Each structure stands twice: as structure tokens, then as C-alpha cells.
Amino acid sequence: MTAPGPAPRKHTATYVFAVCGHVDHSTLATLPGLGENSPVRPMPFGSLTAVVQHVEAAHFSEDAWRERLSDHQELERCARAHHDVISAAAMRGPTVPLPLATLYRSDERARQALRQDTERFHNALRRIEGRVEWGVKVYTPTTPPPTATPPPTGPGRGRPSSGDGRAYLDRKRGIQKRREQHHDEALRTAETVDMAMRTVAAASRRLRTHAQEPLEPGRTQVLNAAYLVDEKRIDDVAHTVMGLRRSTGADIEMSGPWVPYSFVGEV
Structure with missing residues (x-):
């Protein structure tokens, strides 16, 4: 009997919470993020750092996200988790929050896209510092x-x-x-x-x-x-x-x- 091969790896996407100058692993390690059984972590790109988490791509497809938008409790949970990660990073220094459900197909795709906005991120970080x-x-x-x-005025009754x-x-x-x-x-x-x-x-x-x-x-x-x-x-x-x-x-x-x-x- 042939031994079973390794379980297929689920297709993941890179969820980006925020961009900052620097944040260490210890600041993010205890955060559940979106609860996808993957750690919230720093991802350097150039002179900046993105705060990211791997998520199961199927959970954030267009149809899946539309369903979440119609579920008030689920949407609130995602928004709160998103905010908690951003707040933790911001405790260590100026942090640029990214919109809810900012996703890329891989870390490399995320880096490529974020690098294009490097100047904007630096300007924003200078603007909000302190x-x-x-x-x-x-x-x-x-x-x-x-x-x-x-x-x-006038008669109480009649015309x-x-x-x-x-x-x-x-x-x-x-x-x-x-x-x-x-x-x-x-x-x-x-x-x-x-x-x-x-x-x-x-x-x-x-x-x-x-x-x-x-x-x-x-x-x-x-x-x-x-x-x-x-x-x-x-x-x-x-x-x-x-x-x-x-x-x-x-x-x-x-x-x-x-x-x-x-x-x-x-x-």
C-alpha cells in the first residue's frame, strides 16, 4: 500500500494591514489578526516595513467578501481585528493604515505594489509622526x-x-x-x-x-x-x-x- 503524500497546501494571499518605518516581530507575535492560523508579521520592502498576515485566499474572494459585508457581526469582527493590528504597530511609531481587505496574491506581489507608493508612504509617515x-x-x-x-382672534365658531x-x-x-x-x-x-x-x-x-x-x-x-x-x-x-x-x-x-x-x- 502506497503511503499518502503530503497534504496539499492551501492557496494563500498576503493581507496588508499597514506600513511603517520599522516594527519588530515581538510587537506582532501575540496578535491573532484575522484568525487565519498564520502569524501577523513584519515584511520589509526597501526602507519601509509592511505589517502582513497570510490568509486563505478563498476566505477573501470577491464572493466571500461580499458575503462578509452583508453580515454585520462578521464585518465588525474583521474591522476590529484590522484596527487592533494597526494600533499595535502604531504604539511603536508612526504607522500608515491601509484599507480593510488590502490583499495581494503573494508577498512578492505585495512588495512590488507597495514599492510603487514608497514616496507617498514616507510623506505620510513624516506628516503624522508624533x-x-x-x-x-x-x-x-x-x-x-x-x-x-x-x-x-375673531369669532370662535362659524366662518x-x-x-x-x-x-x-x-x-x-x-x-x-x-x-x-x-x-x-x-x-x-x-x-x-x-x-x-x-x-x-x-x-x-x-x-x-x-x-x-x-x-x-x-x-x-x-x-x-x-x-x-x-x-x-x-x-x-x-x-x-x-x-x-x-x-x-x-x-x-x-x-x-x-x-x-x-x-x-x-x-
Whole structure:
């Protein structure tokens, strides 16, 4: 009886999490990454290093990835694993995150592609060195506060008088005017917060505001922005946001510090 040959090796692809100047094996060795039974590891290319992991290619085919996108829990798991690896590398120095599901057929294909962007990576690393990203979101009430409605004039019953009609139109115009004023005030608040945050930031980006949350119908997002801030100015960020909350009365949410995702593609 012939002895069985070695089991066929599964076809793998090289998943790239990030690019940095240098990161050692020990920083990455304990990370599960995407849980593909392959270590997360540094892969040098030229003067830079990519953080990579071998993954089973079939798990990241176009059809497989489309299926993952439709599974909220699975997509969240992948995104969290991707972020955890990038964060670990960023603890050791400036790191350029790559988009979720950046894959190549082999390490050599990955090196070839990444080398073409060497200058962009160096520029991005210089830009974010010693800096972190802070997110700021500003919310205002969805509708203006109600005003007292004057009692109707004219007879209480019967055909409405011309005075009643004019009063009705005046009330409608008043409501519309209050809405416009409320909208203008919300925009001014957003500009005030953004301008103040720019004084403590090295760079900023206005992001698309989110649609009104179904569970929070009473407030509307008027600013969604990211700020690239020197690490030594973290206290300035907190003090600025606290002062803006007092001066504007707006609902301001601050998050961070993050790896500068929003500022690595602008060089």
C-alpha cells in the first residue's frame, strides 16, 4: 500500500494591514489578526516595513467578501481585528493604515505594489509622526424651541374672518422663520467649534455628517470632523472642547486619540 503524500497546501494571499518605518516581530507575535492560523508579521520592502498576515485566499474572494459585508457581526469582527493590528504597530511609531481587505496574491506581489507608493508612504509617515487624530462631533436640537401660540382672534365658531386668515399665515411665516434662524444658528455653532479646534490642530478634515439616528430623534449632527494634533497638545484639545461646550451650549462629543486614519491619504 502506497503511503499518502503530503497534504496539499492551501492557496494563500498576503493581507496588508499597514506600513511603517520599522516594527519588530515581538510587537506582532501575540496578535491573532484575522484568525487565519498564520502569524501577523513584519515584511520589509526597501526602507519601509509592511505589517502582513497570510490568509486563505478563498476566505477573501470577491464572493466571500461580499458575503462578509452583508453580515454585520462578521464585518465588525474583521474591522476590529484590522484596527487592533494597526494600533499595535502604531504604539511603536508612526504607522500608515491601509484599507480593510488590502490583499495581494503573494508577498512578492505585495512588495512590488507597495514599492510603487514608497514616496507617498514616507510623506505620510513624516506628516503624522508624533501626532494623533481626534474626532469631534457637534449636535444641536432638531427643531427650534416652541414659542407661545397666541389665542385665535375673531369669532370662535362659524366662518373664519379675514383677520383669522392673516393670523394663520403670520403664524406659518413665523414658524418658517424660526426654523431658518435655528438652522443658521446651528451652522454658526458648527463653524465656531471647527475654527476653535483648528487653533490646536496641525491639520483638519470636515467629514460627512451622519443622518439623524432613529433612537435619537431630538438632535441633529451639524459637524463631524477629524483633527490631527501633536501628542503634546492633548490637554489643549480637552480644554478647548470643554470651553466650547460652555460657550455654545451645544452637545459636543470628542473621541480619541486614534491612529491618524483621516490624514494618511492627503500627501
